[in-house]
Amino acid sequence: MPLNFKPIHCPKCNEKQPQIRKPKGWKEILWGGNTCKNCGCKMDRFGKERK
Numbered sequence: 001m002p003l004n005f006k007p008i009h010c011p012k013c014n015e016k017q018p019q020i021r022k023p024k025g026w027k028e029i030l031w032g033g034n035t036c037k038n039c040g041c042k043m044d045r046f047g048k049e050r051k
């Protein structure tokens, strides 16, 4: 399973994303990724914006 262990940053506001977080939904469980708590931007585990 490919994983990215490097810290990622929000593509919009550059907020550093926590490595350990609660997934917001099954898509985040499935794909990894984050929802920025600063601006709400969704991104994948590589820090690319997801629409």
Ligand SMILES: [Zn+2]
Pocket: 010, 011, 012, 013, 014, 015, 036, 037, 038, 039, 040, 041
């Ligand atoms: Zn952000």
